[in-house]
Amino acid sequence: MTGNRPALALSMGDPAGIGPDLALTAWLNRAELGVPAFFLIGDMAMLAERANLLGLNVPLRETTPEQAAADFATALPVLPVPLAVAARPGTPDPANAGAVIEAIRLAVELTLNGRARAVVTCPIAKSVLYASGFAFPGHTEYLAHLADLAAGSPEGRGLRPVMLLAGPQLRVAPVTIHIPLRQVPEALTTEAIVETATIIARDLACRFGVPAPRIAVSGLNPHAGEDGALGAEDAAIIAPAIARLRAQGIDAFGPLPADTMFHAEARAGYDAAICMYHDQALIPAKTLGFHDSVNATLGLPFIRTSPDHGTAFPLAGKGVARADSLVAALRLAGSMADAETASSTESTS
Ligand SMILES: NC(=O)c1ccc[n+]([C@@H]2O[C@H](COP(=O)([O-])OP(=O)(O)OC[C@H]3O[C@@H](n4cnc5c(N)ncnc54)[C@H](O)[C@@H]3O)[C@@H](O)[C@H]2O)c1
Ligand SMILES: N[C@H](C(=O)O)[C@H](O)COP(=O)(O)O
Numbered sequence: 001m002t003g004n005r006p007a008l009a010l011s012m013g014d015p016a017g018i019g020p021d022l023a024l025t026a027w028l029n030r031a032e033l034g035v036p037a038f039f040l041i042g043d044m045a046m047l048a049e050r051a052n053l054l055g056l057n058v059p060l061r062e063t064t065p066e067q068a069a070a071d072f073a074t075a076l077p078v079l080p081v082p083l084a085v086a087a088r089p090g091t092p093d094p095a096n097a098g099a100v101i102e103a104i105r106l107a108v109e110l111t112l113n114g115r116a117r118a119v120v121t122c123p124i125a126k127s128v129l130y131a132s133g134f135a136f137p138g139h140t141e142y143l144a145h146l147a148d149l150a151a152g153s154p155e156g157r158g159l160r161p162v163m164l165l166a167g168p169q170l171r172v173a174p175v176t177i178h179i180p181l182r183q184v185p186e187a188l189t190t191e192a193i194v195e196t197a198t199i200i201a202r203d204l205a206c207r208f209g210v211p212a213p214r215i216a217v218s219g220l221n222p223h224a225g226e227d228g229a230l231g232a233e234d235a236a237i238i239a240p241a242i243a244r245l246r247a248q249g250i251d252a253f254g255p256l257p258a259d260t261m262f263h264a265e266a267r268a269g270y271d272a273a274i275c276m277y278h279d280q281a282l283i284p285a286k287t288l289g290f291h292d293s294v295n296a297t298l299g300l301p302f303i304r305t306s307p308d309h310g311t312a313f314p315l316a317g318k319g320v321a322r323a324d325s326l327v328a329a330l331r332l333a334g335s336m337a338d339a340e341t342a343s344s345t346e347s348t349s
Contacts, residue, residue: 006117007068007077008333009107012042013122015087015096017311018321020050023122024058025323026330027076033327036334038120039068039077041103046087047078053089053317065115081106089317092125097132100124104139108146111302118303118333119143122326123311126178137178139306140297147300160192160299162199164272165285165308166208166332167293170262171272173200174281184277185233188220193241193274194248199299200272201250206343207303207336216261216270217242217254218280224255238276262288282308291324294332303336305329 013019023040024047026033040047044060051058063077071077081103085095104124110116126138136142144161148154164173175196176187197215204213218224219238221231228235238255245252253270260266261273262284275281285293286308293308307325315321 005069006065006115007072008036008038008118008120008330008337009065009079009110009116010038010040010120010330011103011107011122012040012046012081012100013103014092014100014125014128014311015043015046015083016089016092016316017123017125017313018316019122019311019326020047020087021054021316021319021321022307022323022326023047024051024054024056024076025321026327027058027072028056029323029327030072033331035327035330036117037069037072037077038330039063039065039072039079039116041079041081041106043083043087043099044078044080046083047076049087050089050317054319065110079106090313092128092311092313094128094132097129097134100129101134101142104142105146108143108150108302108304112150117337118305120326120329120333121304121306123307123309125311125313139304140177143297143300143304147302150301160195160199162196162203162298164200164203164296164298165282165293166296167285167289167308167328169288170267170285170293171204171208172275172281172285173272173298174275174278176277178278181277185220188233188237188276190237190241190244193217193238194244197241197245197250197252197274198248200274201245201252203298204272207298207339209339210271212251213271214269215245215250215252216256216266216273217252218258218261218273218275219255220276222257222259224257233276291322292328294325294329296332296336303333303340305333305336 059075061075068077107119204210219234225234295306297304
């Protein structure tokens with residue numbers, strides 16, 4: 001650890017995807033782009049093969065979490081988690097699911113033990129993990145499960161992870177995450193909206209430097225229900241949540257028609273938006289900033305960020321995948337960890 005500050009723990013993601021490409025590129029451009037020190041948790045041989053395939057001159061060094069920050073200056077530090085079978089760029093193999101999952105688990109364990117500053121995850125392919133029996137919709141839900149286990153509550157203590165897409169032009173989170181659209185109305189509750197907004201307001205204040213965040217809340221139905229003529233959820237579920245948030249002192253407002261809350265003038269009126277389901281939030285997020293937005297999981301007892309994109313299998317090993325979002329994720333994880341350290345130092349002084 002340089003200056004007693006550990007490095008970030010970066011999980012390798014699906015080894016057939018672009019994660020390895022991006023990790024190599026991020027390390028190569030670490031000085032120019034201000035990439036904080038990280039160690040990759042993954043298969044050393046796979047990484048070496050990908051560097052060779054891409055023609056990238058990246059020295060790799062087997063490391064420990066304690067040594068990684070110092071190693072980072074002269075090599076890409078690797079904490080080895082071996083693959084079961086050799087990775088083929090663009091062709092995922094469920095046989096490697098165990099190693100992919102272990103890399104995520106280890107990143108969380110090291111971060112919870114203070115041996116890493118935060119968790120940053122390279123993209124996984126959900127369907128490939130499902131094929132291996134992975135029982136979680138994605139990283140977000142699995143990370144919440146690991147947090148529950150660490151807290152001694154394997155059945156789940158109802159910890160609600162919040163999937164925040166954070167970019168220069170928009171911060172937005174869906175209340176419901178990786179569920180089919182037909183299940184959204186049933187899953188949408190006043191309590192879920194209040195919890196999501198409360199976590200976002202808290203984290204914006206203590207991890208993003210926004211002391212009194214303004215939270216815009218979307219409706220569910222067209223025109224936010226058109227005074228009840230186009231759906232009841234907006235008035236019956238969302239409006240009461242906003243009332244409760246305001247009574248708690250959180251500057252939430254809505255429910256807003258989702259189609260007119262993301263243009264520039266509307267975005268100038270809030271610090272974060274909450275939507276009711278995945279694509280209602282992620283379409284504007286990825287439209288406005290596909291290469292510079294970050295997926296940050298809030299509500300966990302540790303910091304976790306990830307690029308806002310996936311494995312992009314057709315691009316793996318081709319030298320065309322852009323590392324912008326991974327670099328942004330690494331930098332955001334570093335700044336969130338710094339803010340957390342500063343606020344805990346402040347509170348103990
Ligand atoms: N956080 C995560 O781990 C995460 C996020 C999103 C999707 N996924 C998973 O990734 C897999 C593929 O998902 P998808 O195809 O819907 O989305 P994707 O983000 O992998 O790809 C969408 C499009 O964007 C392009 N793209 C993605 N990243 C890029 C980059 N860094 N540089 C240049 N172009 C890039 C791809 O080529 C493709 O055309 C799925 O299994 C999905 O579940 C994982
Ligand atoms: N839904 C996010 C997106 O589309 O970018 C991403 O898949 C999140 O997945 P994780 O829970 O694996 O971070």
